[in-house]
Amino acid sequence: MSVEALSRGNWLARGFGALGLGRANLNLRLGAAIIVGWALIAVFAPWIAPYDPITHNLADKLQGPSLLHPLGTDNFGRDILSRVIYGARIDLQMGVLGVLFPFLIGTTLGAIAGYAGGWVDILLMRILDVVLAFPFLVLMLAIIAILQPGLTSFYIALALVGWVSYARLVRAQVLVLKTSDFVTAARSLGFGRFRILFRHILPNCIAGSIVFSMSDVVLVVLAGSSISYLGLGVQPPTAEWGVMIAEGQNFITTAWWITTFPGLAIVLMAFGFSLLADGLAERFGLRQP
Amino acid sequence: MSLLIVRNLSIAAGERLLVEEVDLDLAEGEVLGLVGESGSGKSITCRALMRLLPHDQLHIAGGSVTLKGRDLARLDEAEMRKVRGVEIGMIFQNPSSHLDPVMRIGDQIAESVRYHEGASTKEARGRAVELLRQVGIPDPVRRVSAYPHEFSGGMRQRAMIAVALACRPKLLIADEPTTALDVTVQAQVLRLLLDLRDRLGLAILLVTHNLGVVAQTCDSLTVMYAGRIMERGPKRDLLRAPAHPYTEALLKCQPGSAKPAAQLPAIPGQPPLAGAFPPGCRFHPRCPRVADICRRERPALSPAQGPRVAACHFTSALRAAS
Numbered sequence: 001m002s003v004e005a006l007s008r009g010n011w012l013a014r015g016f017g018a019l020g021l022g023r024a025n026l027n028l029r030l031g032a033a034i035i036v037g038w039a040l041i042a043v044f045a046p047w048i049a050p051y052d053p054i055t056h057n058l059a060d061k062l063q064g065p066s067l068l069h070p071l072g073t074d075n076f077g078r079d080i081l082s083r084v085i086y087g088a089r090i091d092l093q094m095g096v097l098g099v100l101f102p103f104l105i106g107t108t109l110g111a112i113a114g115y116a117g118g119w120v121d122i123l124l125m126r127i128l129d130v131v132l133a134f135p136f137l138v139l140m141l142a143i144i145a146i147l148q149p150g151l152t153s154f155y156i157a158l159a160l161v162g163w164v165s166y167a168r169l170v171r172a173q174v175l176v177l178k179t180s181d182f183v184t185a186a187r188s189l190g191f192g193r194f195r196i197l198f199r200h201i202l203p204n205c206i207a208g209s210i211v212f213s214m215s216d217v218v219l220v221v222l223a224g225s226s227i228s229y230l231g232l233g234v235q236p237p238t239a240e241w242g243v244m245i246a247e248g249q250n251f252i253t254t255a256w257w258i259t260t261f262p263g264l265a266i267v268l269m270a271f272g273f274s275l276l277a278d279g280l281a282e283r284f285g286l287r288q289p
Numbered sequence: 290m291s292l293l294i295v296r297n298l299s300i301a302a303g304e305r306l307l308v309e310e311v312d313l314d315l316a317e318g319e320v321l322g323l324v325g326e327s328g329s330g331k332s333i334t335c336r337a338l339m340r341l342l343p344h345d346q347l348h349i350a351g352g353s354v355t356l357k358g359r360d361l362a363r364l365d366e367a368e369m370r371k372v373r374g375v376e377i378g379m380i381f382q383n384p385s386s387h388l389d390p391v392m393r394i395g396d397q398i399a400e401s402v403r404y405h406e407g408a409s410t411k412e413a414r415g416r417a418v419e420l421l422r423q424v425g426i427p428d429p430v431r432r433v434s435a436y437p438h439e440f441s442g443g444m445r446q447r448a449m450i451a452v453a454l455a456c457r458p459k460l461l462i463a464d465e466p467t468t469a470l471d472v473t474v475q476a477q478v479l480r481l482l483l484d485l486r487d488r489l490g491l492a493i494l495l496v497t498h499n500l501g502v503v504a505q506t507c508d509s510l511t512v513m514y515a516g517r518i519m520e521r522g523p524k525r526d527l528l529r530a531p532a533h534p535y536t537e538a539l540l541k542c543q544p545g546s547a548k549p550a551a552q553l554p555a556i557p558g559q560p561p562l563a564g565a566f567p568p569g570c571r572f573h574p575r576c577p578r579v580a581d582i583c584r585r586e587r588p589a590l591s592p593a594q595g596p597r598v599a600a601c602h603f604t605s606a607l608r609a610a611s
Binding site: 188 | 341
């Protein structure tokens with residue numbers, strides 16, 4: 001083997017080591033496998049899905065699971081399996097983007113509040129209290145209703161409501177770390193406040209937020225499905241698990257498969273992210289295994 | 290010509306003075322030991338030189354800190370940032386907690402080179418390797434990309450010295466650099482500091498409560514007690530024939546200075562808390578030679594012998610006794 005190949009192998013091994021997959025715990029492996037599985041399904045949906053998820057085919061409506069339609073068909077004759085596969089695209093995107101924005105906003109604001117202290121801290125924390133005073137879903141619904149139903153409004157509403165958890169989490173950590181020894185050492189090297197905050201304090205308190213974000217994905221996917229179910233999120237005929245459950249509820253006694261399989265899909269994705277959260281917490285040493 | 294001249298430095302917490310009238314002189318290539326019990330004000334004096342006092346209430350109440358002709362006490366924060374790390378480096382007692390745990394050692398060294406000198410990533414990395422080699426870390430090319438937890442205690446202290454010296458400061462403030470290390474490693478780190486002093490012409494302000502460390506490294510010595518200087522002079526003179534009863538008591542408390550089987554003597558009583566300093570000489574409640582005058586009048590720092598000064602009413606009596 002050439003030296004180049006050797007060093008490349010080393011680099012690969014290091015990459016896996018950095019990701020924590022070198023000698024990862026079972027939760028982390030299983031969670032990652034489930035999420036990667038869903039991601040692959042989402043990316044390759046057009047090739048995997050046996051039927052078109054949108055086109056009506058009234059001749060085949062309300063068929064139970066069979067070899068032709070493994071998960072049955074709905075009241076418009078659409079294949080449930082295909083719709084669940086396409087739904088993974090929307091729900092995964094919802095989970096990722098719906099957490100990314102609150103994560104970025106909350107982490108930044110929380111870090112600034114904790115580090116600056118004084119009136120900046122007081123102001124941000126009072127805003128946070130106001131947001132927290134409303135029930136999560138009610139506030140989301142109100143914001144979406146004001147904007148206009150749809151996925152974009154859903155993301156905006158989540159960013160406005162969801163940042164508070166991250167802000168509180170990060171602020172508490174920054175308060176502890178800003179008087180820590182290595183921050184004193186960084187100050188003794190003449191670094192400015194922003195460099196110290198974003199290069200030294202934040203990387204040391206981000207682990208908790210990452211773990212929290214994984215369990216937050218579960219909540220966001222459920223919230224997205226609930227809001228779509230209420231008709232304020234993803235609009236029919238788009239295939240989304242929450243929408244599918246809403247559409248199938250009238251037939252629950254006669255055609256149970258329309259609601260059950262999208263429901264199971266939600267559960268399985270949530271399960272994957274929960275395992276990932278647990279595995280990461282163990283990996284980062286935030287929790288004893 | 291002195292590199293650092295501190296005159297009349299006082300540090301206060303609110304209205305309360307914690308450190309009063311401290312004078313320090315440090316020439317290039319000189320190692321000055323700052324000695325005293327816990328709570329004598331050594332550490333906050335160091336922090337004050339860097340203008341990095343640990344609480345918002347603590348502030349410099351008076352005096353000047355002149356480095357290369359510039360009074361640091363009068364610089365604004367932005368100018369002060371260009372002094373920290375560039376003209377004064379600082380190392381700390383506990384290397385494990387003073388290194389950023391999630392940053393590679395090499396990046397921590399390179400960071401200040403890039404920040405202060407605008408060096409490229411490659412140059413800064415080269416400097417990091419060079420510095421690690423200078424502080425005696427084996428296999429520096431590989432070790433630059435290690436994290437602090439992969440280093441032993443002694444190596445972490447060496448790495449911290451490398452970080453502090455990254456921008457080639459002329460003055461190194463070492464706040465109890467060996468206290469957290471075991472004895473053999475202590476000796477190695479002290480030797481390294483002296484070696485760096487010789488090679489780089491570094492001036493070192495060494496804060497310690499360990500007179501053994503002082504004996505091995507320092508050129509001159511300043512003894513502090515309860516926020517004031519008690520005695521100051523060349524190390525050899527101070528250790529051989531202390532002019533102040535406090536220095537004498539400290540020396541007697543060193544293991545090895547008493548007979549092997551005898552119980553180690555201790556200074557009776559506790560050092561006073563800030564704000565409850567006794568009137569007159571601050572050491573008088575614990576002093577074996579206390580007299581009436583000590584309770585009433587504070588002794589001034591006065592020449593005791595040669596270049597040495599001491600703050601005691603009975604300096605000459607002490608000298609006569611020894």
